[in-house]
Amino acid sequence: MSLTKYQEPPLFEQHGAAERRFLQLISALPKVSVQGYDKHRNVIYWNKSSEDMYGYSKDEALGQKLEDLIIPNFMRDEVVKFHQRWIEFDEAIPSNELVLKKKDGQPIHVFSSHVMLKQGSDSPEMYCVDIDLSEQHEIRLELERMASTDLLTDLPNRRVLEQTLISIIEDVTHSNSGFALFFIDLDMFKEINDTLGHTWGDELLKAVAKRLVSCIDSANGMLARFGGDEFVYVANNITDEIQCEEIAKKLTDCFKKSFELSTESVHITSSIGISIFPRDGDGIDDLLKHADAAMYQAKAEGRNRYHFFTKTLSQRLRQQRSIAARLRESLKKDEFELLFQPQIDVKTGKFTSCEALLRWRPLDEESAVPPNIFIPIAERSELIADIGRWVLEKTCQQSKKWKQKGIGVRIDINVSGKELEKSSFFERLTACRSHYGLSPEDIGLELTENVLIKSDNAILENLRAQRDLGVEISIDDFGTGYSSLSYLKQFPVSHLKIDRSFLKGAPENAYDSALMEAIVNVGHKLDLKIVVEGVETQSQSDYCKSLNVEFVQGFLYSRPISAEAIEALLEKQ
Template identity: 75%
Template sequence: MSLTEYREPASFSEHDSAERRFLQLISALPKVSVQGYDKARNVIYWNKSSEDIYGYSEREALGRKLEDLIIPDFMKADVINLHQRWIEFGEAIPSEELVLKKKGGEPVHVFSSHVMLKEDTDSPEMYCVDIDLSEQHAVRQELERMASTDLLTELPNRRLLKQFLANAISEASTNNLSFALFFIDLDMFKEINDTLGHTWGDELLRAVAERLSDSIDSDGLLTRFGGDEFVYVATNISDESDCEDIAKKLSCCFKQSFQLSTENIHITSSIGISLYPKHGQEIDDLLKNADVAMYQAKAEGRNRYHFFTHALSQQLRQHRDIAANLRTSLSNNEFELLYQPQYDLKTGKVASCEALLRWRPQNESLAVPPNVFIPIAERSDLIVQIGNWVLENACQQARLWKEKGIEVRIDVNVSGKELEKTAYFERLADCRNQYHLLPKDIGLELTENILIKSDNAILENLRYQRDLGVEISLDDFGTGYSSLSYLKHFPVSHLKIDRSFLKGAPEKAFDSALMEAIVNVGHKLDLFIVVEGVETEQQSDYCKSLNVEFVQGYLYSKPISADAMEALLEKQG
């Protein structure tokens, strides 16, 4: 309303010039509602911005009570009481942000201040000055939504999950209720992401989120926890049978393939389940225990669900203890390398040796075999530190042997996490230079799973090492993806056939056919064949009949100490 449009309220006399100037000043402000109320809270003044903000015209508002116009029902008693206390006792109503209501009942956010005119008369008039905060509230809501929403899938994110869990725990503890947490991880998502690219990987995540959302109860909360992990919190769970029904529903989301452009993608999920309060009464415990159960589902073959158990909890504690003891042993240098020779079947001599790690803590009762501590180390950065130790000590041993005139290649096993660190190849080069070694002196052993998961940068680095003369062995072939077609893509020189293929090969036709196929394809790709686990003369003769180049196993030698290996090499001359 402009100053020329301003109309003096009927209750104002000529001597009220200061009050009149006050109204003229604030009435002209845009998005500032000014309303006047008499002693009984009847509207005596209603400016143009009040019409815009609250939806009532001046004609509709004049004469009506404040509490019947813009005050929500639950606030009415308080507003009336505050107004009466101001009139009777002079207690001014404080300014604050309020949520009032429009003509149609919609909420409206305002900052409301109050002024009492003619306070010392029998006709006091209260004027409310309300600033429209609708735009600020909308911006604030959007910021809050963005802060609590995963922008890729539009699902709630981890931040909102923790808020929801805090409320769920409070309500469940008060009312003696239970709820369940489902930790959902997509199986083999990284391989799909690497094959199709991140764009289609993102599309797959969106499609998975949509299917999961369609399958769940609206009372619960589905969130994207991060990466290819989702968490669903189901409230009002009675027992584990309810959880099984939900887990089956969630698993059913993956029965049908996902259509991405021209590709039909089949993917499964592994689900871990924890229940409140049975499996934890704190947010972190429930999440951690469901995560542990999910990894157990993966360990059992993927595409299934698993409840958290106290046995898993005990196993988790044991793994933590082992990890802590491994860290201590790294500081104390409590490891040893043993060496298992690989024999050339044509010459009968040692062609190379594989460095095998053993844990020798001062307290021998803490020691566990490599098949136990290596997987634990691989779940953290420990495997990188242990890999550094192995590489350093293998290079040091190779140098010692070279100084004694003993020339033998030492092959070291490399984990996927080591390769993911781009500094690995720099460290390898630095270690060779430090000990004055040639590329042919230290070989690398990698599993097919690691190579399949490797990105182009890793494969290019491996090709560069191969061009330098580094021998690269594909270890335990046949125990992972078992696809011969992968071999042509990998920069490897040696193919190591897992012992499980040899075990029945001489006697069983099926096993023999597999062995022969692997050896023949390997030779056609110009790869040297190494057969592991040779334990009998019959197996050795069988390998010779297939023209296998190298063998490794207890028939020839167990893993032995560096001194014993040195003596063996000196003996053969």
């Protein structure tokens, strides 16, 4: 058979004027492949875009069968069937997105539509109009990757982790098997990030992810980045703690060697919490929450270790949930009280400021717990913001009452990191002062050094703005957290409160005394006023005077007392 019958001019002449205009139009479209086929699916038309998209020249394509050129093997029979049904029964082939085949065997994504000319004659012709979707497909793949992948580490993200866990739980429930979840948190990452900078912190996270991937069995599990410096490894086909310990040791050993980051060599450890399905929970939330609780237990025991979720932890979580529920009810019923502990001016023996201390006073007194228990629970359950609002409001109310009585005593309130993270805290502080007619000097802020270290630039800038207004800002319990004196110059603070543990043996113990003197001297060099907490004996008070500290606070002078008792104490001065 001569190929001249397939050349365009004779072909065009075989059609009417409308069909010729259609063929001329589609022949000129860029990135739109148009192929024509006779009733036996032999190629009778092949435009320039078809050559570009599929790799066959017109001479190579003409006379060849559709299914032998661009149709993948698994689609051949279906394509033939669809074509025959169109010719025989007038059932048009629906338009659709397809993955076809190039000359070199590579797949190509197209949107394919079909037109039948000379329908009902002895020589019907089918024309395929294929639009190249390669770019759109790449964009779609990239969007899917962005939606499912942590862009920093290239690991699956939290969304994929949760979807995978749903699937795994369904599978193992039917097969009566199990799996384990390992919650991996980097130890002291925040401090390293702040020391080296966020760029190096990101490089460290990428290096950690890469090393963890090399340590795990990816064929029987999945590693995902949960967020921040947290990773989760899901290990399939795990039913007992012995198998988990082997994996946990491998994960821990991943951190034995330091991470080389260009010019920096960084050593970091991890704390790992482990929960097992179905023993420790039959849902995603429980498994993650329990592994997270076990991880925090590992940190509490000294970091650089792993810990299983246990019945003891389970009981503790139940107790915490119960306390959180009671706290929530007490907030509605206003079942809290503020006590005040004076801060004594060492030179004059008088006090001009005090610390507001929260106490829980529920109607059922037996259900109450001390602040060192309920405050951390409130922070974990997000109740701390509501409690903080209550404290700020009551403190401002009390300050106004005292000012109306001519009592000029500054009240310091403790502020948690969770409160500072809320952008509304500083607006609320300003609004509350204004509402009660207070000046910035009337309400001071106390923050732990760990809270300050974890604060971002926006929080620090807001604190600087408050400090510029005259707000006294104290670092509370100094020495119990990260304890880096170099951090002090970065924070907008006015007072340094030294934790009671440093004072306890200082008057008699040379080592403790040296530490106290060093902290006091550095604080004074940075123009900070020193407050020593936990003064309980006269010898401790005399020792503080010898160091020229400005203020002391402790049971020697007063326990936390009511507002009325503060007024009575002031009358005696």
